[in-house]
Amino acid sequence: MLFVLETVISGALAGIMYSLVALGFVLIFKASGVFNFSQGVMALFAALTLVGLLSGTIPFTNTDNPALALPVWAAIPLTIFVMFIVAVLIEKFILRHLVNQEHIILFMAMVGLTYVFEGVGDMMWGSDVKVLDLGLPQGAWDWLFDTHDLYVEKIEMVAAATAAVLVTVLAVFFQKTRIGRALRAVADDHQAALSVGISLRNIWIIVWSAAGIVALAAGVMWGAKSGVQFSLSLIALKALPVLILGGFTSIPGAIVGGLIIGIGEKLVEVFSGELIAAAFAGLIEIDPGVFSATENWFAYVLALFFLMFRPQGLFGEKIIERV
Amino acid sequence: MKLRNWILAAAAAVVALPLAAGSARAYELTIPSMDYRTGPYAPNGIPFANGWTDYFTMLNERDGGINGVKIKMVPCETAYNTKKGVECYEKTKKAGSGALVYQPLSTGITYQLIPKASVDKIPIHSMGYGRTSAANGKVFKWVFNFPATYWSQASALVKYIGEKEGGMDKLKGKKIHLVYHNSAYGKEPIRTLEKLSEKHGFAFKALAVDHPGQEQKATWLKIRRDKPDWILLWGWGVMNQVAIKEAVSIRFPMDRFIGVWWSGSENDVKPSGMAAKGYLSGAFHQPGKNFQAHRDILKYLYDAGKAPHPDFKDRVGEVLYNRGLVAAMWNSEAIRNAMKIHGTKEITGAMMRDGLEALDVDEARLKELGLGGFTIPVKITCANHEGPGIVAVQQWDGKKWSIVSKFYEPDMAVIQPLIDEDSMKYAKENNITPRTC
Structure with a gap:
């Protein structure tokens, strides 16, 4: 029973790690109706920039100069500033030219942006595995492990706390501030928002900067687990089922979606083989090992199942088209 | 000659010159x-x-x-x-x-x-x-x-494990898990390890990890539950770094965790640093x-x-x-x-x-x-x-890799058939x- 609990906790915490990535998608979709395919690469780019600043890497040379290495307190704000500059550039060179275009056009632009991010990030900071050392706690939570034989990873607890802070700040921002209301107005209708005097340009820069900060948080948490490297960009694939399930426009949905996906995929991966083998015992011999490596694709099964009943996701806004 | 013809002629020359040069290269x-x-x-x-x-x-x-x-x-x-x-x-x-x-x-x-x-x-x-x-x-x-x-390597690594356990006969009843990249590469050693488990009496279990292996928590929960005596790792890329980190997190003894020679580079242990001290991998040349x-x-x-x-x-x-x-x-x-x-x-x-x-x-x-x-x-x-x-075993001491064993002959009685x-x-x-x- 303790092991089931451990699996559920680990699943929930892993799910929150997915939610951190999903939050960035939701932010941009909610405010601009753009599905930002490049969110995963943004997380990689932000983490690469942070590591580069911490280690004094000279961009485009792949060499480190320890004299240029910044302390954490300076590197994090500077990385946020870099993500702000990125947001300005995206607005200036992409979004401004695509106002009121079809969603598919915007989506294709984001696909293109993904590859630009990948290439530029690679050229600026190199392709090797980088160690991200922010002093975040690593390993199992000793007290639980030693006294209850319960395995909970410390870094995932930090990620959960970070997600809680981010969700609270973002919820307040969207619901209680003028800018938040303007963001939602832009999401509903670009032209209508423009007609009432909302600056589309400023709104997009704000929302992309916010998504950049969320991407940095996701990049730091995932980078602390595996080192900062190219494959971080693929964490976007873990966020997609979370979005399908939670809804593309709901911040709490991203968290709840993450929890359901995380817990579901871990339970299935850990227990399905043995349970199925036991269920068919005596009829046919089933190797429980056949049911391994479900972790990646089962999340999509779960998301598709929910999609059948709630196409807009658990917390997404219901789309009503008047004929 | 019109401008268009000039341009065409120049383009033809650009294409033809390297070809002509190539033939004489x-x-x-x-x-x-x-x-x-x-x-x-x-x-x-x-x-x-x-x-x-x-x-x-x-x-x-x-x-x-x-x-x-x-x-x-x-x-x-x-x-x-x-x-x-x-x-x-x-x-x-x-x-x-x-x-x-x-x-x-x-x-x-x-x-x-x-x-x-x-x-x-x-x-x-x-x-x-x-x-x-x-x-x-x-x-x-x-x-x-x-x-x-890979088959020789799998056999050599099992021989290393046997030696550490005090003899091949001591493998009986032991549990060896393989964590593998779910691809043609990762699946290569499975048949050999199954045959070796039949021969030496150890329990063998293979756990697949899908590409790229950024998230493999469930695999390591299964390892926590099963408590294997030894783990073999057949990974590549980020899968290696995450696997080693997860093993460190669940406090699996690093000197009982052996990677294939593609899971034993500086990149693989760097994110874990000193915590990966003792981790092993196959090798056929010096670092x-x-x-x-x-x-x-x-x-x-x-x-x-x-x-x-x-x-x-x-x-x-x-x-x-x-x-x-x-x-x-x-x-x-x-x-x-x-x-x-x-x-x-x-x-x-x-x-x-x-x-x-x-x-x-x-x-x-x-x-x-x-x-x-x-x-x-x-x-x-x-x-x-x-x-x-023949294959040796190298070990990470927290700063560098060193070969720490002799070279083991593969069990050709199992592998050759x-x-x-x-x-x-x-x-x-x-x-x-x-x-x-």
Whole structure:
């Protein structure tokens, strides 16, 4: 029973790690109706920039100069500033030219942006595995492990706390501030928002900067687990089922979606083989090992199942088209 | 002449001139370099590609090539993607004076190229990876996988475990888990390990991790539940780093955790740092740069400003760099053989194959090459394309890798029937009459 609990906790915490990535998608979709395919690469780019600043890497040379290495307190704000500059550039060179275009056009632009991010990030900071050392706690939570034989990873607890802070700040921002209301107005209708005097340009820069900060948080948490490297960009694939399930426009949905996906995929991966083998015992011999490596694709099964009943996701806004 | 005609004439000249020049170009030893410097596996692909390229470039700079003939490297980016790898092969096979040999650095790509090798008459050297049964040279005339296959390695690692447990008979009742990359590569050792578990009585369980392996928490929860005595890791790329971190997190003893030789580089242990101290992996060459060949690479390339990737200087001697270097060394020796056997300096892929099949690089020759004690002696024959098949174990001490065991002979009583069965099945499916050797 303790092991089931451990699996559920680990699943929930892993799910929150997915939610951190999903939050960035939701932010941009909610405010601009753009599905930002490049969110995963943004997380990689932000983490690469942070590591580069911490280690004094000279961009485009792949060499480190320890004299240029910044302390954490300076590197994090500077990385946020870099993500702000990125947001300005995206607005200036992409979004401004695509106002009121079809969603598919915007989506294709984001696909293109993904590859630009990948290439530029690679050229600026190199392709090797980088160690991200922010002093975040690593390993199992000793007290639980030693006294209850319960395995909970410390870094995932930090990620959960970070997600809680981010969700609270973002919820307040969207619901209680003028800018938040303007963001939602832009999401509903670009032209209508423009007609009432909302600056589309400023709104997009704000929302992309916010998504950049969320991407940095996701990049730091995932980078602390595996080192900062190219494959971080693929964490976007873990966020997609979370979005399908939670809804593309709901911040709490991203968290709840993450929890359901995380817990579901871990339970299935850990227990399905043995349970199925036991269920068919005596009829046919089933190797429980056949049911391994479900972790990646089962999340999509779960998301598709929910999609059948709630196409807009658990917390997404219901789309009503008047004929 | 109208402006349009001028432009057309100029364009035609631009296209035609290199072709005309090409026909008169001097012969070069053309070596395609199937690199992956981009994508999720780039951190592993880059050091290998640099070791491979640096050794050949050093021969050009120090010796003027091989027997006076310059080596031309033709890089092509595969991104560790099988489809792109096949495109690279098609694009480069006729490059320069014609490709001499392919080192695909991917089991998936190797499987796709095996049927093409005999048609195009260009040998493949899948060094310590690829299709294990290609060790049977009677069937796989164009494929070489020396110095050891995955099956030999799996067997050697089980022997190491047996030795640590106090004898092979002590394996009975022990639990050995394999955490593997869910691909053709990762699945290679499973049959051998199953056979070995039947022979020695240990419980064997294989746990797959899907590409790329960024998230594998559930796999490690299963390991927590099962409490295996030993874990083998058959990973690549980020899967290695995450697996080692997860093992550290669940406090699995690092000196009972052994990676395949593709899971034992500096990249793999760096994110865990000192916590990975004690972690083990297979090896067939030394880490480090304390060899004359390395000193020559630094002198003739990096210090002379002629290194293709000058920013890599501090990483010369890393495990995967040395792996690329040792592959280049064996291939350059095969080129020398081919020149000698056929009495010409302008060799073809078919002649290169003969050179590979006559390869005999013993310790004395390694010393002449500035690599004394660097790797194991290799002798290839018509029937045996695997070579020695012996494997050692290296260990991470928190700062560097060192070989910590003897070289173990594989259990050929188990492996040879598997090689024969698989290779003969391939021969039957492809209407190949095995050679008489």
